[in-house]
Amino acid sequence: MEVENSNLKLGNKGDIKELNENNEVFSKNVSLNKINNINDSKRIESLSYSMGIEEMEELENLGIEDVGVNSNVNEFKKIENSVIRNVISGTELNSEIDLRPKQEFEINDICVVGLGYIGLPTASMLANYNYNVLGVDIDQNKVNQIKSGSLKIEEPGLSTIVKGAINSKNLTVSTEPKPADVFIICVPTPARTNIDGSKSCDLKYINSAVENIRPYVKDGNLIIIESTITPGTTEKVYKELRKSVDEVYVAHCPERVIPGRIIKELSGNDRIIGGINQKSAEMAKSIYKSFVEGNIYTTNSKTAEMVKLMENTYRDINIALANEFSKICDEIGVNVWEAINIANKHPRVNILNPGPGVGGHCISIDPWFIVEVSDNAKFIKSARELNDNMPNFVFKKVEDELKDYKEEFNLSTKDMKICIFGATYKGNVEDTRESPSEKVADLLIDAGYKVMTYDPHAELFKYPLYDLETCVLNADCILVLTDHDVFKETTAEKIEFMESKIRNKHIIDTKNILNQELWEKFGFKYKLLGNGRLDE
Numbered sequence: 001m002e003v004e005n006s007n008l009k010l011g012n013k014g015d016i017k018e019l020n021e022n023n024e025v026f027s028k029n030v031s032l033n034k035i036n037n038i039n040d041s042k043r044i045e046s047l048s049y050s051m052g053i054e055e056m057e058e059l060e061n062l063g064i065e066d067v068g069v070n071s072n073v074n075e076f077k078k079i080e081n082s083v084i085r086n087v088i089s090g091t092e093l094n095s096e097i098d099l100r101p102k103q104e105f106e107i108n109d110i111c112v113v114g115l116g117y118i119g120l121p122t123a124s125m126l127a128n129y130n131y132n133v134l135g136v137d138i139d140q141n142k143v144n145q146i147k148s149g150s151l152k153i154e155e156p157g158l159s160t161i162v163k164g165a166i167n168s169k170n171l172t173v174s175t176e177p178k179p180a181d182v183f184i185i186c187v188p189t190p191a192r193t194n195i196d197g198s199k200s201c202d203l204k205y206i207n208s209a210v211e212n213i214r215p216y217v218k219d220g221n222l223i224i225i226e227s228t229i230t231p232g233t234t235e236k237v238y239k240e241l242r243k244s245v246d247e248v249y250v251a252h253c254p255e256r257v258i259p260g261r262i263i264k265e266l267s268g269n270d271r272i273i274g275g276i277n278q279k280s281a282e283m284a285k286s287i288y289k290s291f292v293e294g295n296i297y298t299t300n301s302k303t304a305e306m307v308k309l310m311e312n313t314y315r316d317i318n319i320a321l322a323n324e325f326s327k328i329c330d331e332i333g334v335n336v337w338e339a340i341n342i343a344n345k346h347p348r349v350n351i352l353n354p355g356p357g358v359g360g361h362c363i364s365i366d367p368w369f370i371v372e373v374s375d376n377a378k379f380i381k382s383a384r385e386l387n388d389n390m391p392n393f394v395f396k397k398v399e400d401e402l403k404d405y406k407e408e409f410n411l412s413t414k415d416m417k418i419c420i421f422g423a424t425y426k427g428n429v430e431d432t433r434e435s436p437s438e439k440v441a442d443l444l445i446d447a448g449y450k451v452m453t454y455d456p457h458a459e460l461f462k463y464p465l466y467d468l469e470t471c472v473l474n475a476d477c478i479l480v481l482t483d484h485d486v487f488k489e490t491t492a493e494k495i496e497f498m499e500s501k502i503r504n505k506h507i508i509d510t511k512n513i514l515n516q517e518l519w520e521k522f523g524f525k526y527k528l529l530g531n532g533r534l535d536e
């Protein structure tokens with residue numbers, strides 16, 4: 001990592017040591033005073049500028065904790081002090097430094113309700129920006145793990161800002177709320193299947209969160225709902241809280257971050273804020289302005305609720321289009337991946353990737369929140385159903401591919417074993433919520449196959465997870481359902497190892513991530529989902 005000024009010396013209390021001959025900066029704790037006494041801010045910029053994401057992670061690998069994940073000077077400059085502040089382990093912060101822009105509203109104490117994929121990064125980011133944050137979660141284990149720094153998080157950079165926030169003492173966590181100026185609700189909003197088979201937003205967690213904070217909400221408080229909700233919910237929460245306070249402000253500020261890029265997008269994305277009135281929106285905007293680099297748009301609450309749902313619905317129907325193309329190309333003898341690649345050369349065409357279905361607890365769920373409020377949502381509903389049906393298409397493809405093999409060796413499904421690669425809903429995450437892999441496994445098991453699943457990222461899954469060798473041992477087919485890098489980068493040695501353990505060398509790739517030539521070199525019969533060409 002190059003730093004412009006090679007004699008940079010920062011601090012002397014066991015802080016950043018003198019740069020060694022490789023210009024390597026070693027820092028465990030950096031004294032804010034020392035950093036701020038450096039009048040040549042260019043050196044800080046050069047330090048920050050040279051610290052791209054890779055360098056930041058390299059520093060972390062060097063055992064340097066709490067280095068913020070930033071990709072450019074501006075982002076670093078905005079966070080540099082808070083990152084530097086927060087590497088001070090327990091040292092009294094320099095109170096003269098306030099990181100936040102001038103506040104038009106007196107907001108200091110923030111209570112974040114729900115410390116999951118959204119709540120924990122949000123609470124940590126706010127703490128890094130000098131708010132006094134109480135993170136609340138009903139899951140005692142999660143609270144304990146956050147306190148002890150033992151929460152397993154695959155999200156790049158998240159452990160850094162969480163540790164920084166805890167170290168700064170600006171973030172404390174508990175299972176119980178306390179009075180605050182602002183309450184930010186980040187609890188789950190799953191889809192509920194109703195008796196008539198229709199689906200709607202299950203607001204039980206939102207309602208429980210509102211009841212949990214009710215005793216602590218005072219006149220003048222602001223409540224922000226970040227959870228994705230049915231249009232009209234923010235107004236209902238407002239009416240509910242007005243039963244216990246005269247003057248309360250409520251806004252909806254949906255999250256847009258994508259797992260795998262949460263920290264970068266948390267500050268980088270534009271945000272939308274919908275208030276039940278103008279003051280609610282302005283109060284909420286004053287908070288997000290402290291860390292959001294993107295633009296902040298304000299509107300009314302129902303518009304903000306609908307915008308969020310439109311974003312995810314837009315993605316769902318476009319994935320459905322790719323999946324429908326996949327089924328058609330498979331039927332008429334075209335390779336859908338080749339066709340999409342060429343079609344996307346058109347300046348105004350961007351067809352997404354087909355796959356085994358749509359997982360995650362947002363894209364596969366949020367469109368139902370529009371369907372539930374309008375009978376006009378016919379196209380949205382059919383796209384949702386198409387994506388939900390893709391696991392059946394995958395199951396049928398497995399049956400078709402193994403048909404000849406079953407007949408040749410007079411095997412029934414109960415004599416056969418399928419090895420699934422990938423339990424999570426998408427690549428390089430540990431989240432298995434709504435994963436298509438679960439639905440594919442259900443179908444295979446219901447048909448009588450023995451199924452074993454291998455996924456080095458997955459934390460929890462409906463079925464047991466096995467190591468690679470156990471999974472492929474005597475298997476009749478490997479079925480790749482998730483685009484983890486570790487599957488993309490399967491080496492020849494590893495394929496050779498699998499070839500020596502498997503019973504029938506069959507592999508079905510539903511994500512178009514494998515090196516077909518390499519697998520075929522070791523005798524595997526490779527099938528790409530959506531490739532109907534018989535000459536390939």
Ligand SMILES: NC(=O)C1=CN([C@@H]2O[C@H](COP(=O)(O)OP(=O)(O)OC[C@H]3O[C@@H](n4cnc5c(N)ncnc54)[C@H](O)[C@@H]3O)[C@@H](O)[C@H]2O)C=CC1
Binds near residue numbers: 117136137142257
């Ligand atoms: N995960 C993501 O990438 C994104 C999620 N969202 C939305 O954000 C919301 C939260 O999603 P995640 O963070 O993924 O959920 P999550 O399941 O990871 O975390 C939610 C947390 O809330 C806690 N909780 C539930 N009820 C509570 C209560 N009454 N009081 C305190 N804590 C409570 C749970 O124990 C859990 O730890 C959902 O509405 C989701 O649609 C929006 C954009 C991105």
Ligand SMILES: CC(=O)N[C@@H]1[C@@H](OP(=O)(O)OP(=O)(O)OC[C@H]2O[C@@H](n3ccc(=O)[nH]c3=O)[C@H](O)[C@@H]2O)O[C@H](C(=O)O)[C@@H](O)[C@@H]1O
Binds near residue numbers: 352
């Ligand atoms: C509009 C949009 O991009 N929304 C994002 C989305 O994040 P999420 O990780 O759920 O989205 P994703 O990466 O599209 O993955 C969803 C599912 O769709 C599948 N998928 C995705 C893209 C594609 O071309 N083909 C495909 O089959 C993935 O494999 C996965 O199973 O939903 C997030 C959310 O709301 O939780 C949201 O904040 C994110 O910005």
